[in-house]
Amino acid sequence: MEQLSLFAEEGTDNLSKDSLVKGTVILAAAALIARVLGAAQRIPLIHLLDDSGMATFSNAFNIYMMLLVVATAGIPSALSKLVSERTALGQFDEARRIYRAAAMFALSAGVLMTVLLFVAAPFYERLSEVPAAALATRALAPALLLFPLIAIMRGYFQGRQRMAPNGISQIIEQIVRIVAAILLAYVLLELGWGHDWAVAGASFGGVVGSVGALLVMLYYSFKLRREDRRTGQVGNRTPTGAMSYRDIFGKLFRVSVPIVLFSLAVPLINAIDTTITVGLLQPGVTYEAAVDALGVLGGRAQSLAGIPIILAIALSQSTVPVISAAYAKKDYATVSTQASKALYISVITGLPMVLAICAAARPINVFMFTNDTGTGTIALLTASAMFQIVMQTSGAVLMGIGQMRPLIVHVAIGIAVKLACSFLLAPLFGIYGIIAGTALCFIVMTQLNLVVLRKHVNYTIMGGKWFGLIVTAIVVYAAGFAAELLTRTYVQPFGNWLDPMIGAILVGAVVLVAYIALLALTKVVTAEDAGRLPAPVQKVMRRFRR
Structure with missing residues (x-):
């Protein structure tokens, strides 16, 4: 969402297509690497902490992520917009003044969120019914001191159209966090401090990761x-017309508050899951089994289900600034074209990743976590990510045309649906009922977004090709499922942990090749449609059409 307002008041003629695409690719690649690293971290942690430990770890992490979104989301978007406007006018000192004001807010928000999380940790532990959640949550709390400042720095660099520092800092943060989390958990177990302190040590890895990210941002x-000094961009004072700090904060908050509320949707839903799961499952299963189910949901499924979203959202968001500029100029033809393109790309590029993870859920699960416990949970939660992709993309387009209020109403309705369905379905279907509640939440929010969007924009997503896309998805998943059965039976060359890794790679390859081939053969994606896709995808599609 941080790219949303970057060029909101600039004309489309002034946009640099190459820099926009380059920035999107950098941020998408960094986010994808960071997410994969985050998922890979679960492998050694599962071995060290087991599923009950991962339940505690996920509990602390999800409540932390929710507060982190409150402290960081939105302000970097608003900051990047104001900074880009000032630098375009050559007012570099004014841009830095706005940056300093935002940094002061970030430091204050960091202190407030850290204290809040530290004080509220015991209450959250009692609410979630997960043991030692307070200790793990408090171990992670100090990271909130630094991450708001890091987010502000990233917003400033984005406003200056410097994407590399943001991407590199994300990757370094994940690497440092993973190494620290694993080492601390291992050392504390070896020292005999016990399971609870090992989980807290893994949580503290987030604090160490924040230090690594801050050092990268300070360097840049x-x-x-x-x-700036070398190019004479320091000392260009703008004493007349300079905004007061009150005006700066006013503008920052007006833009950022709706973005914060929308950005809260997914981490809030994840936090709801980790809060209510044990209590809802317990009447039907033992307490230990409920905690293990939560460990699978939070430690395995949520991390894998988050992977398909990254590339699709990053690609679609690259067009949202164009929508903002075109809508401001009342160029509704461009708004329609770009909105359609954003939604189309999100569906076409998100679906194959969802299908691949669903089909290869068992070998991925065994490879990463040593057993196939929770394979169904992983597959179903990942399937629901398809609706999350369209929900977030349509939400981004609504923000681009200034429709903030309906978007926040949709989030509230979606969360109400999530809670109602979880409480109704969990007694009947267990953990699958909770996942169904999550899926229905995203479906309702997506539909509401698209209905409101239709009132303002004449968009299309797939046109009359939905039937062909659905058939393609069914056939591709069937091919992937068959490939998984075959590899499980016949492709076991090593007899160890490498076999499921090979199986997952083969299933993923089958799904990807079959998906691209069927899109071309069924003409779901024509030559004209392919022109809307990223260049590497276009090249592959051309080969299948020959």
Whole structure:
């Protein structure tokens, strides 16, 4: 969402297509690497902490993520917009003044959120019924001191159209966090401090990761400062017309508050799951089994289900600034074209990743977590991610045309649906009832977004090709499922943990090849449609059409 307002008031003629695509690719690649690393972290942690430990870890992580969104989401978007406007006018000192004001807010928000999380941890532990959640949550709390400042720094660099520092800092943060989490958990277990302290040590890895990210951003900040001095961009004072801090904060909050509320949707739903799961499952199963089910949901399924979203959302968001600029100029033809393109790309590029993870859920699960416990949970939660992709993309387009209020109403309705369905379905279907509640939440929010969007924009997603796409999805999943059965039976060359890895790779390859081939053969994607896709995908599609 941080790219949403970057060029909101600039004309489409002034947009640099190459820099926009380049920035999107950098951020998408960094986010994808970070998410994969985050999922890979679960492998050693599952071995060290088991599913009950991962339940505690996920509990702390999800409540932390929710507060992190409150402290960071939105403000970087607003900051990047204001900074880009000032730098375009050559007012670099004014841009840095806005940056300093945002940094002051970030430091204050960090202190407030850290204290809030530290104080509220015991209450959250009692609410979630997960043991030692308070200790793990408090171990992670200090990371909130730094992450708001890091987010502000990233917003400033985005406003200066410098995407590399943001991407590199995300990757370094994940690497440092993973190494620290695993080492601390291992050392604390070896020292005999016990399981609860090992989970807290893994949580504290997030604090160490935040330090790594901050050091990267400071390095690039000093580098940019030297560059500004060399190019004469320091000392260009703008005493007349400079905004007061009150005006700066007013503009930041007006843009950021709706983005914060929308960005809260997914982490809030994840936090709801980790809060209510044990209590809802317990009447039908033992307490230990309920905690293990939560460990699978939070430690395995949520991390894998988050992977398909990254590339699709990053690709679709690259067009949202164009929508903002075109809508402001009342260029509704461009708004329609770009909105359709964003939604189309999100569906076409998100679906194959969803299908691949669903079909290969068992070998991925066995490879990453040593057993196939919770394979159905992983597959179903990942399937629901398809609706999340369209929900977030349509929400981004609504923000681009200034429709903030309906979007927030939709989030509230979706969460109400989530809670109602979870409480109704969990007694009947257990953990699958809770996942069904999540899926229905995303479906309702998606539909509401699209209905409101239709009132303002004449968009299309797939046109009359939905039937062909659905048939393609069914056939591709069937091919992937068959490939999984065959590899499980006949492709076991090593007899160890490498076999499921090979199986997952083969199933993924079958799904991807079959998906691209069927899109071309069924003409769901024509030559004209392929022109809307990323260049690498276009090249592959052309080969299948020959």
